[in-house]
Amino acid sequence: MSSEFEPTILAFVCNWCTYTAADLAGTSRMVQQPNLRLVRVMCTGMVDPKYIVKSLLSGADGVLVSGCHPGDCHYINGNYKARRRVKLLNEILPQFGIERERVKLTWVGASEGNEFAATVNGFINEIRELGPMEARSMAVV
Amino acid sequence: MANRIGVYICHCGSNIAGKVDCAGVARFASGIKDVAVARDYQFMCSDPGQEMIIRDIREHGLNRVVVASCSPRLHEKTFQKACARGGLNPYLMQHCCIREHCSWTTADPGEATAKARHIVEAAVDRVGHHGELFSREVDVLPDVMVVGAGIAGIQASLDIAKSGHQVHLVEKSPSIGGHMAQFDKTFPTLDCAACISTPKMVAVSQEPNIHLMTWSEVVDVSGFVGNYTVTVLRKPRYVNEDICTGCGACLEKCPTKTLSEFNEGLSERRAIYRNSPQAVPSTPVIDASVCKKITKDKCGICQKVCPTGAIDYTMRERREVYHVGSIVLATGYDAMDPTPLREYGFGRFPEVYTALQFERLNNAVGPTGGKIVMKNGEKPKSVGIIHCVGSRDRNYHEYCSRTCCMYALKFDHLIKDKVGHDTRVYNFYIDMRCFGKGYEEFFRRVQEEGVTFIRGRPAEVVEEDGKLVVVGEDTLLGMNVRVPVDMVILCTAMEPGRGATEVARVFGIAQGQDGFFLEEHPKLGPVSTATDGVFLAGTCQGPKDIPDAVAHASGGAAQAIALAARGKVSISPTTSWIDPDVCIGCKVCINLCPYSAIEFDERRNVSVINEAMCKGCGSCAGYCPSGAAQIKHFNQTQLFNEIDGMLGMMFEPPPPASDPQAADQPGEA
Ligand SMILES: Cc1cc2nc3c(=O)[nH]c(=O)nc-3n(C[C@H](O)[C@H](O)[C@H](O)COP(=O)(O)OP(=O)(O)OC[C@H]3O[C@@H](n4cnc5c(N)ncnc54)[C@H](O)[C@@H]3O)c2cc1C
Ligand code: SF4
Ligand code: SF4
Ligand code: FES
Numbered sequence: 164m165s166s167e168f169e170p171t172i173l174a175f176v177c178n179w180c181t182y183t184a185a186d187l188a189g190t191s192r193m194v195q196q197p198n199l200r201l202v203r204v205m206c207t208g209m210v211d212p213k214y215i216v217k218s219l220l221s222g223a224d225g226v227l228v229s230g231c232h233p234g235d236c237h238y239i240n241g242n243y244k245a246r247r248r249v250k251l252l253n254e255i256l257p258q259f260g261i262e263r264e265r266v267k268l269t270w271v272g273a274s275e276g277n278e279f280a281a282t283v284n285g286f287i288n289e290i291r292e293l294g295p296m297e298a299r300s301m302a303v304v
Numbered sequence: 305m306a307n308r309i310g311v312y313i314c315h316c317g318s319n320i321a322g323k324v325d326c327a328g329v330a331r332f333a334s335g336i337k338d339v340a341v342a343r344d345y346q347f348m349c350s351d352p353g354q355e356m357i358i359r360d361i362r363e364h365g366l367n368r369v370v371v372a373s374c375s376p377r378l379h380e381k382t383f384q385k386a387c388a389r390g391g392l393n394p395y396l397m398q399h400c401c402i403r404e405h406c407s408w409t410t411a412d413p414g415e416a417t418a419k420a421r422h423i424v425e426a427a428v429d430r431v432g433h434h435g436e437l438f439s440r441e442v443d444v445l446p447d448v449m450v451v452g453a454g455i456a457g458i459q460a461s462l463d464i465a466k467s468g469h470q471v472h473l474v475e476k477s478p479s480i481g482g483h484m485a486q487f488d489k490t491f492p493t494l495d496c497a498a499c500i501s502t503p504k505m506v507a508v509s510q511e512p513n514i515h516l517m518t519w520s521e522v523v524d525v526s527g528f529v530g531n532y533t534v535t536v537l538r539k540p541r542y543v544n545e546d547i548c549t550g551c552g553a554c555l556e557k558c559p560t561k562t563l564s565e566f567n568e569g570l571s572e573r574r575a576i577y578r579n580s581p582q583a584v585p586s587t588p589v590i591d592a593s594v595c596k597k598i599t600k601d602k603c604g605i606c607q608k609v610c611p612t613g614a615i616d617y618t619m620r621e622r623r624e625v626y627h628v629g630s631i632v633l634a635t636g637y638d639a640m641d642p643t644p645l646r647e648y649g650f651g652r653f654p655e656v657y658t659a660l661q662f663e664r665l666n667n668a669v670g671p672t673g674g675k676i677v678m679k680n681g682e683k684p685k686s687v688g689i690i691h692c693v694g695s696r697d698r699n700y701h702e703y704c705s706r707t708c709c710m711y712a713l714k715f716d717h718l719i720k721d722k723v724g725h726d727t728r729v730y731n732f733y734i735d736m737r738c739f740g741k742g743y744e745e746f747f748r749r750v751q752e753e754g755v756t757f758i759r760g761r762p763a764e765v766v767e768e769d770g771k772l773v774v775v776g777e778d779t780l781l782g783m784n785v786r787v788p789v790d791m792v793i794l795c796t797a798m799e800p801g802r803g804a805t806e807v808a809r810v811f812g813i814a815q816g817q818d819g820f821f822l823e824e825h826p827k828l829g830p831v832s833t834a835t836d837g838v839f840l841a842g843t844c845q846g847p848k849d850i851p852d853a854v855a856h857a858s859g860g861a862a863q864a865i866a867l868a869a870r871g872k873v874s875i876s877p878t879t880s881w882i883d884p885d886v887c888i889g890c891k892v893c894i895n896l897c898p899y900s901a902i903e904f905d906e907r908r909n910v911s912v913i914n915e916a917m918c919k920g921c922g923s924c925a926g927y928c929p930s931g932a933a934q935i936k937h938f939n940q941t942q943l944f945n946e947i948d949g950m951l952g953m954m955f956e957p958p959p960p961a962s963d964p965q966a967a968d969q970p971g972e973a
Contacts, residue, residue, distance in 0.1 A: 171951060173947065173950060173951065178377075179814070179834060182375075182377070183377065185404065185405055186375045186377055186401075186404045186405075188404070188409060189375070189401075189403065189404025189405055189408040189409050190404060190408070192408050192409070193409060194409055194410070194411050195409045195410070197410045197411075197412070197415040197416065197418070197419050200419070200422055200423070200426070200950040200951070201401075201405050202426075202943070202946055202947065202950065203376070204922070204938060204943075205878075205920055205921060205922055205935070205938060206921045206922055206923070208921055208922055208923040208926050209921065209922020209923065209925055209926045209935055209938060210922075210926055211925065211926045211927075211940070213940070214943055214944075214947065217944060217947055218947050218951070221947060221948055221951045222951035223947075223951060231814075234809075235814055235815075237812075237814070237834060237835075237921075238898055238899075238919060238921030238923065239812065239898040240898055240923075241898070241921050241922070241923050241926075244896065244923055244926065244927065245926070248926065248927070272817070273814065273816075273822065274816055274817040274822075275817070280409070
C-alpha cells in the first residue's frame with residue numbers, strides 16, 4: 164500500500180436514493196473511511212460533467228456519482244442520462260492523462276445502507292491503490 | 305455589500321459532540337470569509353436553538369445562515385422555517401449534515417472533526433451564492449382519485465366522499481372488494497366477511513360522491529400535486545352497465561367455460577361471468593379471450609337470452625381523462641405462487657392447497673358451497689397447515705407476511721368446527737405471531753380446541769400409499785417428525801401485487817427492497833410517498849391484516865382530504881431556469897426533459913421552462929452545452945463553490961481543540 168497517501172473523494176449523490184442510503188448507513192452506524200465528501204444533488208441527471216472535471220482539478224483524487232437503480236430514478240430517467248455522460252467522460256479522461264478509474268458511477272438504492280458503506284470503502288481503497296492524481300499538477304486550467 | 309453569515313454547529317446531545325469537536329468547528333468557521341457569527345449548541349432544532357438563529361439574524365444583521373447538524377432530509381425544513389421567522393428568505397440557509405455522514409460513521413474523533421470542517425466550509429462557501437427564492441401557491445383541484453377497490457380503497461373512498469369531495473375510484477377487476485371478498489370468515493372475531501364488507505361495497509355503489517370505474521386501469525398520469533391529469537383505460541365489458549339489471553340470465557346459458565380466477569382455479573366459470581352473486585357492480589363481464597362470439601363470431605347466446613338487450617359485442621376500449629388534486633393508491637397485494645417451492649408439492653399433489661384456495665373451499669358461495677372437502681368429495685380426517693411459506697425465508701421473502709399465523713388459526717378453528725372436532729389439525733410454524741387486538745386470546749381459544757402445534761419449518765411433503773406425509777423436525781422436542789395427513793394448506797406469503805412495478809412507474813413512486821411501495825418515512829410518514837399528492841392505503845405499502853389496512857387507508861384519505869380542504873399547496877421554487885441571453889436554441893434540453901416542461905419560443909429562438917411542470921430534476925441543466933439552463937438552488941456557481949469548499953483543506957491533522965489560535969486558521973487552500 165502506498166503508505167502515506169490518503170485520497171480525497173468527492174461524491175455526487177442523488178437526494179432520493181443514494182443520499183438516503185448514506186443517511187441510513189449513518190443511522191445504522193456503519194463506519195466508513197473518512198476520505199469521502201458528499202455533495203447532494205437532486206438527481207444524478209443534473210451532474211454536469213463539468214462538476215466532475217472541476218472536482219478532479221480542484222483536489223479530488225476520485226469522483227463517485229451515485230443514484231437510483233435503473234428504473235427507480237425519482238425523475239424517471241435522470242440516471243440513464245448520467246450513465247451516458249459518465250461513460251463518455253470515462254472515454255475522454257485518459258486523453259488528459261487522468262485514469263478512467265477515477266470517475267465511477269454506481270447505483271445505491273434508498274434502502275441499501277450497507278451497500279452504500281461498502282461502495283464508499285471499496286472506492287476509497289481503489290483510489291488509494293491508484294495513488295495521487297498526477298495529472299493535476301500538469302493540467303492547464 | 306459583503307455577506308454576513310451565521311454558522312451553527314449542533315451537538316445533537318452526544319450524537320455529534322461525542323465524536324466531533326463542535327466548539328472547534330465553530331471556531332474554525334468563524335475564521336472563514338464573511339462569517340459574522342459562529343456558534344455551537346446542544347440541540348439546534350430545539351426552540352432555544354431556533355431562537356438563537358432568529359435573534360442573531362436580527363442582532364447581527366445576518367443575511368445568510370448555515371446549520372450543521374443531522375441530515376437535511378430530517379430538518380432542512382425546520383431551519384428554513386426558523387430563518388423565515390427571523391425575516392430571512394428560507395433559501396438563504398444551507399443545511400449540512402455532520403451526523404449521519406460524519407460523527408456516526410467516522411471511527412476517529414480527529415478525522416470526524418476534520419471532515420466536519422470540510423462540510424461546514426463547503427456550506428459556507430455555497431451559501432454565499434444563494435439567492436432569494438419564493439414558493440408558489442397553486443390551487444388544488446377538489447376531486448381525488450383512488451386506485452384499487454379492495455377494503456383499503458373502499459375505506460379511503462368512503463372517507464373522502466364523506467368529506468364532500470368527489471372520488472374517482474378505479475378498479476382493474478370486474479368488481480370491488482379485493483381479497484376480502486374471497487373470504488368467508490375473518491380472524492380474530494370470526495365474523496362473516498361478507499356481512500361486514502358487503503354493506504361497504506354497496507355504500508360505494510350508492511354514494512353520490514363516488515364515481516366507480518371497474519374493469520379499468522390508469523395508463524397515464526401527468527401534472528403535479530394539486531393538479532394531476534389521469535388517463536383511465538376503460539376496458540370493454542361487452543355488457544352495458546347502464547342497462548344491465550344484473551338478473552344473471554346470461555350466466556347459466558353461456559356454453560364456454562374456463563378456470564375461475566376468483567375461485568383460485570378450483571372451479572370453472574363461464575366466458576360471461578361475475579365473481580359472486582353479491583358482486584358490486586352486479587353487471588357481468590365477457591372474457592374476450594375465450595368468448596366464442598368475440599373470438600370466432602359464433603354463439604351469441606347471451607345476447608339472445610338477455611332480457612334488457614345489454615350485451616354489446618362491438619364495445620371498444622375507451623380512454624377517459626380526469627383532473628384530480630391528489631391520488632390514493634390502494635392496489636393491494638397478491639399471494640405468492642408456491643409452485644417454485646417444489647418440496648411442498650403444490651401442483652403435483654391435488655390435496656395441497658394454497659391458503660386462498662382454502663378460503664374459497666370454506667366460502668358459502670365457493671366451489672363446494674362452503675363444505676371443506678377433498679377433491680373426491682370426502683371430508684379430510686387430518687389436515688396439515690404449513691406456516692410462513694415464502695415468508696421469513698431468505699430464498700423468497702425475508703419479511704414476515706403478518707397475517708399467516710392468524711389466518712392459519714382461523715383455518716384451525718373452521719376445520720374443527722365444520723369438519724368435526726375429531727379432525728386432526730397440525731400447524732407447522734416457526735413462531736406464532738399474534739400481536740393484534742384480540743389475537744393472543746384467539747390463539748389460546750384455538751389451542752383449547754385441541755389443535756396441534758409443531759415448531760419447525762417442514763422439509764417436504766411426500767406421498768406415501770396415497771396419503772400425504774409432512775416431513776420435518778419438531779425443534780422443541782428435537783426429533784424428526786413424519787405426519788400423515790389428507791390435506792395440506794400452504795400459508796403463502798403476501799407479496800407486492802403482480803402489477804406493482806408498472807403502477808410505480810405510471811405514478812412516479814418508488815418500491816422498497818421488498819417490492820412494496822415505498823412510504824415517505826417508515827415511521828412518521830407511512831401513508832405519503834416521495835411524490836407530493838400521491839398517498840398509499842393498505843397492503844400496497846406492505847403486508848397488513850384488515851384492521852391495519854383500514855386504518856392505513858383512513859390515514860391516506862385524511863392526507864388527500866387535508867390537501868383538498870385547504871385548496872392550495874405551495875410548490876418548491878427550485879425549478880430550472882433558462883437564461884435567454886445565453887441559450888443558443890439548440891433544443892437539446894427539450895427532448896431530455898422527462899416532464900415535457902420545456903417549450904421553444906420561436907420568436908426569440910430560445911427554450912423556455914414551464915415552471916408549473918418542471919420538477920427540478922436538472923436533466924436539462926446537466927447537458928445544456930451553453931450553460932443557459934440552470935437549476936435554482938443547484939446552479940453551477942453554487943455547486944462549484946460547494947466543491948471548492950469540500951476540497952478546501954487537504955488531509956492535514958486537525959488542530960488540538962484546546963488551541964483556539966490554531967483552530968481559527970481556515971486551513972490552507
Ligand atoms: C389467505 C388469507 C386470509 C386472510 N384472512 C384475513 C382475515 O381473516 N382477517 C384479516 O384481518 N385479514 C386477513 N387477510 C389479510 C387481508 O387479505 C388483507 O389485509 C386485505 O385484503 C388487504 O386489503 P387491500 O385493499 O389492501 O388489498 P386487496 O384486497 O389486494 O385489494 C386491492 C385491490 O386493488 C385492485 N388493483 C390492483 N392493482 C390495480 C391497478 N393497477 N389498478 C386498479 N386496481 C388495481 C385489485 O384488483 C384489488 O381489488 C388474509 C390474507 C390471506 C392471504
Ligand atoms: S440545451 Fe441549453 S442552449 Fe440548448 S435549447 Fe436548451 S437551454 Fe438552450
Ligand atoms: S429540470 Fe429541466 S429536465 Fe428536469 S423537469 Fe425541469 S425543465 Fe425538465
Ligand atoms: S433521482 Fe436518483 S438518480 Fe435520479
